[in-house]
Amino acid sequence: ISSTQFDKANLRQKDVCGDWFISPNGTLSSPGYPINYTNNLDCFWIIQVPENNTISMEFTFMEIEYHRLCIYDALIVRDGDLMTSPKLRGRMCGTVRPNSGPHLETTGNQAFIHFRTDYINVYRGFKLHWSAVPIEQCPTHPLCPPASETCAPCPKVTCPPVTCPNVTCPDRRNNLDIYKPKQRSHNSTSERSGCGERFTNTTGSFHSPGYPNQYTNNLDCFWSITTTVGHKINLKFTDLEVEYHRLCRYDTITIRDGARPTSPILGHEICGGLNPYRGLKMTSTGNEVFIHFQTDYINVRKGFMLEWTSELISKCPPPPPPCRAILCFCPPCSTEDDCSAPVECPKD
DSSP states (O other): OOHHHHHHHTOOOOEEEEEEEESSEEEEEOTTTTSOOOSSEEEEEEEEOOTTEEEEEEEEEEEEOOOTTOOSSEEEEESSSSTTSOBSSSOBOEEEOTTOOOEEEOSSSEEEEEEEOOSSOOOOEEEEEEEEEEOOSOOOOTTSOOOOSSOOOOOOOOOOOOOOOOOOOOOOTTSOOOOOOOOOOTTOOOOOEEEEEEEOOSEEEEEOTTTTSOOOSSEEEEEEEEOOTTEEEEEEEEEEEEOOOTTOOSSEEEEESSSSTTSOBSSOOBOEESGGGTTOOEEOSSSEEEEEEEOOSSOOOOEEEEEEEEEEOOSOOOOSSOEETTEEOOOOOOSGGGOOOOOOOOOO
């Protein structure tokens, strides 16, 4: 059996885990620590500290399977709350002495941490401590001038009070519907190529890199679409040619009903040609969607072209706030004009 056949035959379901921390300080460790972590993990954590603070992270322990490119087991820390946020440094793996691990600091008040393991070899994992650090500069605001040595007075912005309905989010710690990247082969040492964009238009279109020419290997592309509150998004593929597998384990498109990689999947993962999907309409329940396009290290195709339109939700949507991962929250308002009054939905 060839190495490629072996690699793709050994794809296994990933075990997901994660949490969302909103605290000025705390600790975070790999599953089972100080006991060995397990194989086939995909764990995602978000850390959020108060505004006008950065996050200082100190690794007090690290023992992760080593490879010079960290393609086996790896830890990635990003400067923001999304998987598309910039990396604070490259992938991390290997062993460091206790209390002598790397020190990382974000530029804002959020961090996204991703820990994934392959299907062989396990180690003790990692432990980190974080704390909020006040930003020693002039505060910023959408209506304020850029931060400088001397700050001009910022205009006073008063947003009307927002009242959130009493919503109970299910505890999804043991059943997170989280982005599950496919198992990467130990023989594939190519660095992943990122791409993507954030759209806020009510209508538009985008396509895979290089379309209508073939896309490349080792892509990790993320797009998000956000339209007007109270609207939903209609999606339509006008062209589609992505490497086929009956479970879409090679190259795949995943569309999520929300703005994050943790949002529920709309329908199922997509691959293959246009014919099975011709006329298929995918519609979000709210005003945000998240699209992920991932390719493996062999075989390329033409890719895809996707169009979207925005449509007013005709009936009362589920009451806000939405349950994202394990957190319920009210969407903040940024300026006076941005805040809308509560909407009374007629009774059926």
